[in-house]
Amino acid sequence: MATKSRSPHQVRSIALLGQGGSGKTRLGEALLAAARDDDRGSSQHRGPALDRRAEERERERTLALQSAMFDWRDVRVHLVDAPGSPDFFSDAYPALRAVDCAVFVVDAVEGVGAVHDQLWEACDGLGLPRIVVLNGLDRSEAAFQTHVDALRTRVGKPLAPVQVPQGLGEAFDGIIDLLHQRAVTRSASGERHVGDIPDEHADVTASNRELLVEAIVETDDDLLEAYLEGDEPAPETLGSAFAEGVARCEFFPLLCTSVDRGLGIRMLADFLVDVAPTPAHTAVSVGAIESGAVDGLADAPPSAVVVKTIADPYLGRVSEMRVITGRLTPDTELVLARTGDRVKLSHLQWVDGDQQRPCEEAGPGDLVAVAKVEGLRTNDTLRAPELELELDPVVPPDGNHRVAVRPTGTGDEDKLSMGLSRLGDEDPGLVVERSEELKQIILHTQGPGHADITIARLKERFGVGVEPEPAAIPYTETVKGKASATGKLKKQTGGAGQFALVELTIEPLDRGEGFAFTNEVVGGAVPKQYIPSVEKGVQEAMEQGVLAGYPVVDVGVTLYDGKYHPVDSSQAAFEVAGSLGFQEAAKAAGLRLLEPIKEVAVTVPDSQVGDIMGDLSSRRGRILGSEPAQYGRTTVRAHVPENELQDIVPQLRALTSGSATLRMTDAGRDIAPDHVAQRVVEEAQKESS
Numbered sequence: 001m002a003t004k005s006r007s008p009h010q011v012r013s014i015a016l017l018g019q020g021g022s023g024k025t026r027l028g029e030a031l032l033a034a035a036r037d038d039d040r041g042s043s044q045h046r047g048p049a050l051d052r053r054a055e056e057r058e059r060e061r062t063l064a065l066q067s068a069m070f071d072w073r074d075v076r077v078h079l080v081d082a083p084g085s086p087d088f089f090s091d092a093y094p095a096l097r098a099v100d101c102a103v104f105v106v107d108a109v110e111g112v113g114a115v116h117d118q119l120w121e122a123c124d125g126l127g128l129p130r131i132v133v134l135n136g137l138d139r140s141e142a143a144f145q146t147h148v149d150a151l152r153t154r155v156g157k158p159l160a161p162v163q164v165p166q167g168l169g170e171a172f173d174g175i176i177d178l179l180h181q182r183a184v185t186r187s188a189s190g191e192r193h194v195g196d197i198p199d200e201h202a203d204v205t206a207s208n209r210e211l212l213v214e215a216i217v218e219t220d221d222d223l224l225e226a227y228l229e230g231d232e233p234a235p236e237t238l239g240s241a242f243a244e245g246v247a248r249c250e251f252f253p254l255l256c257t258s259v260d261r262g263l264g265i266r267m268l269a270d271f272l273v274d275v276a277p278t279p280a281h282t283a284v285s286v287g288a289i290e291s292g293a294v295d296g297l298a299d300a301p302p303s304a305v306v307v308k309t310i311a312d313p314y315l316g317r318v319s320e321m322r323v324i325t326g327r328l329t330p331d332t333e334l335v336l337a338r339t340g341d342r343v344k345l346s347h348l349q350w351v352d353g354d355q356q357r358p359c360e361e362a363g364p365g366d367l368v369a370v371a372k373v374e375g376l377r378t379n380d381t382l383r384a385p386e387l388e389l390e391l392d393p394v395v396p397p398d399g400n401h402r403v404a405v406r407p408t409g410t411g412d413e414d415k416l417s418m419g420l421s422r423l424g425d426e427d428p429g430l431v432v433e434r435s436e437e438l439k440q441i442i443l444h445t446q447g448p449g450h451a452d453i454t455i456a457r458l459k460e461r462f463g464v465g466v467e468p469e470p471a472a473i474p475y476t477e478t479v480k481g482k483a484s485a486t487g488k489l490k491k492q493t494g495g496a497g498q499f500a501l502v503e504l505t506i507e508p509l510d511r512g513e514g515f516a517f518t519n520e521v522v523g524g525a526v527p528k529q530y531i532p533s534v535e536k537g538v539q540e541a542m543e544q545g546v547l548a549g550y551p552v553v554d555v556g557v558t559l560y561d562g563k564y565h566p567v568d569s570s571q572a573a574f575e576v577a578g579s580l581g582f583q584e585a586a587k588a589a590g591l592r593l594l595e596p597i598k599e600v601a602v603t604v605p606d607s608q609v610g611d612i613m614g615d616l617s618s619r620r621g622r623i624l625g626s627e628p629a630q631y632g633r634t635t636v637r638a639h640v641p642e643n644e645l646q647d648i649v650p651q652l653r654a655l656t657s658g659s660a661t662l663r664m665t666d667a668g669r670d671i672a673p674d675h676v677a678q679r680v681v682e683e684a685q686k687e688s689s
């Protein structure tokens with residue numbers, strides 16, 4: 001394979017997306033094998049290029065983005081295989097930036113699910129063209145029309161079947177190509193045969209071809225008018241309108257494959273070359289060029305986006321980037337848009353499975369790796385100094401699974417901090433929160449599997465062992481009613497004494513009002529210069545908490561009287577008096593524990609609404625209502641105390657077989673019920689004793 005860039009007309013890049021287990025990795029391997037003219041090889045074994053990491057082979061699933069490339073009819077195809085589990089969305093989302101077209105692989109038995117919907121929606125947001133591949137048509141309970149119909153209602157725009165299977169399951173032995181009106185079969189001995197469409201498949205062919213032609217003519221008024229008058233456009237006309245419709249996301253073509261039977265693989269490769277958009281698509285959609293002029297793309301000033309970066313203990317930082325415009329060579333100098341720093345690329349390599357091949361020059365649409373450029377993050381834009389371009393980061397939504405981590409080795413805090421900051425650069429789905437208030441380092445992850453792999457990577461790559469523990473709940477305290485108290489400091493230690501006395505009243509404020517301090521002292525009972533000290537002392541006491549060590553909130557404090565001593569009083573003395581006064585008054589007023597509340601929005605298939613309402617209610621949730629969502633789904637909203645939500649991500653997955661999506665936002669605080677308050681107070685007492 002050449003080591004140089006090609007005309008952008010001859011480059012395609014696609015991402016394989018969809019539910020875990022739908023066959024993305026196997027399909028990718030099959031495409032690579034077909035390009036090596038080794039069709040059968042891939043159907044027997046997991047190939048060498050994808051899922052090659054030890055952790056992936058062990059678990060038989062894809063954990064991180066990985067790419068390979070192949071040549072098909074003089075066109076270079078970059079293939080990006082994305083993980084299909086929500087736990088590894090960190091890698092699936094940036095894959096969308098790497099490519100000009102997404103290939104959604106749907107299992108012909110299982111159909112689509114929440115992963116499919118969520119990534120489909122992300123593609124909607126980016127205007128990324130999509131192709132659907134129904135894979136595994138050889139499996140015993142495989143279906144075709146059911147999935148076509150389900151997908152048609154789901155995607156909202158026309159679905160254009162360009163192929164139908166010849167038989168299903170055991171009987172599946174060929175694919176009918178609706179655009180070219182021919183059938184491709186493979187005999188038991190592996191012989192491929194192209195021929196006429198058998199009569200027995202005429203009906204399914206005709207009905208689906210109608211869907212296809214309608215989807216195409218809908219995109220062009222003249223074609224539509226002619227069609228309605230009974231003129232079906234000529235195949236060439238259909239062909240050219242077809243590719244444009246795909247590029248503009250006006251409809252989504254559907255193809256058929258079986259990796260096990262080696263059917264549909266070559267047709268898919270042909271289809272990618274004939275129909276999938278060129279690298280101009282991304283260049284236009286991110287605003288790097290104005291129109292779809294493919295020709296000048298490689299001669300424009302260079303720009304690229306980082307789709308994956310990883311700190312390797314031996315190689316240093318390795319970053320994979322997709323070229324948007326221009327050409328990159330091993331001595332290209334670019335500007336990192338986020339910081340304005342200049343970076344020099346060196347050691348360019350093709351991103352191609354487990355192969356290490358130097359790249360002399362990469363052009364638009366190419367995926368290349370650079371080593372030893374420090375400071376790069378996933379989603380970073382690199383550009384020629386004269387360009388303005390900076391791409392919006394593509395990040396998965398918050399997975400809402402929080403885990404706190406503590407280093408197991410003494411003195412490992414710095415190592416942990418460094419490891420987490422490196423991982424944060426790589427992993428756009430990982431957010432690290434250092435909470436002063438909770439005295440914890442909290443990882444916001446996509447799910448339990450993401451938390452586990454993050455912890456494993458800390459150990460393997462940065463040598464830090466960590467102990468996961470539940471993220472603490474940010475409780476607060478407040479006062480039950482109004483009360484007054486005296487705060488008095490009087491000390492006589494050797495030489496100078498200390499003296500301050502304050503009289504203050506506290507009262508509850510409305511929820512969310514925080515703190516208010518009023519000074520009503522008259523006649524200089526507390527001299528002016530000491531008033532701020534009293535306030536400061538009160539605030540310190542509030543931060544320390546009175547009931548269980550959590551900050552006190554929503555309290556109004558009025559200082560109405562006091563005493564001072566001309567020699568022994570000081571700012572420090574009034575601070576202490578303020579603090580003591582507040583504590584006394586709070587105890588007199590009585591304290592309550594407030595718990596943080598989240599507004600939770602769970603979207604599930606309509607049939608599971610009852611289960612979800614039951615689950616949320618059992619978490620002390622207050623159901624706010626429900627509303628219809630896309631794709632035959634319903635969103636249920638509820639206010640739920642945060643401490644009932646610790647395990648909600650794995651539980652929802654188990655309850656709905658992974659079809660639920662979850663959003664959470666802060667919804668203030670509420671008084672914790674007695675049994676919760678009691679438990680929290682007891683735990684606090686245990687800890688301080």
Ligand SMILES: Nc1nc2c(ncn2[C@@H]2O[C@H](COP(=O)(O)OP(=O)(O)O)[C@@H](O)[C@H]2O)c(=O)[nH]1
Nearest residue numbers: 020021022023024025026135136139258259260
């Ligand atoms: N019968 C059959 N099994 C398949 C086919 N494609 C994939 N599989 C199996 O489905 C499982 C998941 O495949 P994989 O490619 O790892 O799925 P991914 O999670 O989407 O990458 C594997 O056990 C494959 O052998 C197919 O076309 N027919």
Ligand SMILES: [Mg+2]
Nearest residue numbers: 024025061062
């Ligand atoms: Mg996979």
